[in-house]
Amino acid sequence: MDKNQNPTNFSVSDIRDSFPIFKEEIDGKTLTYLDSAASAQKPKRVIDFISKYYLYHYANVHRGAYSLSENLTSDFEESRSIVRSFLNADSEKEIIFTKGATESINLVANSFSSLMNPGDEIIITELEHHSNIVPWQLIKEIKDIELKVVPINKDGSLNIDKLREFLSHKTKLVSLTHVSNVLGTILPVREIADLVHNNGSRLLVDGCQGIVHQQVDVKEMDCDFYVFSGHKMYGPNGIGILYGKQELLDEMPPYQGGGDMIRNVTFSKSEWADLPAKFEAGTPPIVPAIGLGEAIKYFSSFSIKDILSHEEDLLNYAMEKMSSLNDVKVIPAPKLRCAVISFIVEGTHPHDLATILDNYGICIRAGHHCAQPLMEILGLNSTARISFGIYNEFEDIDRFIDALKGAKRILA
Ligand SMILES: Cc1ncc(COP(=O)(O)O)c(C=O)c1O
Known part of the structure; x- marks a missing residue:
């Protein structure tokens, strides 16, 4: 079975088809949108x-x-x-x-x-x-x-x-x-x-x-x-x-x-x-x-169970891939968590990282995420953050991980 297709009628490829933005290339690159926690893309139906x-x-x-x-x-x-x-x-x-x-x-x-x-x-x-x-x-x-x-x-x-x-x-x-x-x-x-x-x-x-x-x-x-x-x-x-x-x-x-x-x-x-x-x-x-x-x-029109299960699969997949990368430090979060991963790449400013990833067509958030007091408690000024929506596919994470490896090479 396609890893973007869970057992019910929840189909990520159908969902992506209903968001016009994913049909467009951005500067010749596939758009990899990993910033839904900031603002989500809009389906054609709503537009x-x-x-x-x-x-x-x-x-x-x-x-x-x-x-x-x-x-x-x-x-x-x-x-x-x-x-x-x-x-x-x-x-x-x-x-x-x-x-x-x-x-x-x-x-x-x-x-x-x-x-x-x-x-x-x-x-x-x-x-x-x-x-x-x-x-x-x-x-x-x-x-x-x-x-x-x-x-x-x-x-x-x-x-x-x-x-x-x-x-x-x-x-x-x-x-x-x-x-x-x-x-x-x-x-x-x-x-x-x-x-x-x-x-x-x-x-x-x-x-x-x-x-x-x-x-x-x-x-x-x-x-x-x-x-x-x-x-x-x-x-x-x-x-x-x-x-x-x-x-x-x-x-x-x-x-x-x-x-x-x-x-x-x-x-x-x-x-x-x-x-x-x-x-x-x-x-x-x-x-x-x-x-x-x-x-x-x-x-x-989707079951919340399907949405949550898809987002959990994305989260687990991304965590597993990120844990295999040296220098990438995921900010600890409890078991009861969802759809968001904050991280830093040792020796790299999150803004520099986000700018390089943008060259690969990848949108991530970098900064204090309007939570400066929390950053202070974490002992950081800022983090990089990826977050998921219903339209994210496993390939988004693959592209993100490849770009992260490329960024690490550039910044090394
Ligand atoms: C947890 C949380 N609270 C409040 C807000 C503020 O939302 P808005 O800027 O849409 O008013 C945000 C936006 O990122 C948020 O994530």
């Missing part, structure tokens, strides 16, 4: 769907009394239903469209913090992306609250005992990643949700990586907030999701003011609209939101 809306169906939503706008509003709200069903949330009121995960976290940081008192605490972890660090630092200054950081173990897993120790009556929120974008560590979010709730606190899960590499069911996970960006799940950029439990979102004040989020406005005061409009001030990212619905339909 066509989006252009159809700009070509033939475009207007504003929630405003027009004419059918073009009414039809678009209905498609926009249909997309919200698709997201709700994908996450298994209870209601469309719990699904807020934002422009990305970063905005979703800033929304919670600004709005949820108004329910906090000076001296209250927020807990994050050493694994976090800057998006789940900086918004809390900004709020910490304004609200006089404390920020605690749970350490990781040597293998890159979270030190759950420390989290237990940190939880106290002062803890209002624990905000952590579902899957690390640097190490691929998968956090036991359900177990953590129990700990957090037994302490009377709330849990935000940054699902930027988790949404494409794990089965996500917010009820099963019992998180209070779950955030992600459309562009990492084969959808458009400029669209993100904040899922929040309705009773919490109801309690929280709006994040931004403007059109669409109000029921009534006078010069002396305004009344807010109901959820989800309360958190969607101004013209929303209309077409990206509709495109996200199509990307979710595309992603859901």
Whole structure:
């Protein structure tokens, strides 16, 4: 059997056929895209769907009394239903469209913090992306609250005992990643949700990586907030999701003011609209939101079991090949990990390596991956990183390994 074909209908060659970018050569070379953790490529189906809306169906939503706008509003709200069903949330009121995960976290940081008192605490972890660090630092200054950081173990897993120790009556929120974008560590979010709730606190899960590499069911996970960006799940950029439990979102004040989020406005005061409009001030990212619905339909046309099994095979294959190369040091990650490998080549700067690999048509990420504090803990300034998506084939890894050998020769 073709090693890119697993036993069910999940066929990598069919998947690659549906992504126009893989049909093109880049400067005469086959594109080897190993940077899906930064942003995923888009299937033709999603691209066509989006252009159809700009070509033939475009207007504003929630405003027009004419059918073009009414039809678009209905498609926009249909997309919200698709997201709700994908996450298994209870209601469309719990699904807020934002422009990305970063905005979703800033929304919670600004709005949820108004329910906090000076001296209250927020807990994050050493694994976090800057998006789940900086918004809390900004709020910490304004609200006089404390920020605690749970350490990781040597293998890159979270030190759950420390989290237990940190939880106290002062803890209002624990905000952590579902899957690390640097190490691929998968956090036991359900177990953590129990700990957090037994302490009377709330849990935000940054699902930027988790949404494409794990089965996500917010009820099963019992998180209070779950955030992600459309562009990492084969959808458009400029669209993100904040899922929040309705009773919490109801309690929280709006994040931004403007059109669409109000029921009534006078010069002396305004009344807010109901959820989800309360958190969607101004013209929303209309077409990206509709495109996200199509990307979710595309992603859901495969079984998550097949996706995870394919990505695990790629991970194991790459780890085995990389371990046979002298001077290549993979950054330790725990057993419970997925789809991402960070590494360094002794004596070589990751940026130089990425530049040389680019000459072979290979896209990898180099840098601190928006996780500078984690880099400091690892004792590094930067790493090189490869990450996988549904369209990656074993040949991508073969080309990467060959190019890595070539780069080592050039840099020797
Ligand atoms: C774990 C994690 N959190 C947050 C983000 C920020 O996502 P965005 O830039 O789409 O808002 C990323 C993006 O790389 C990420 O990997």
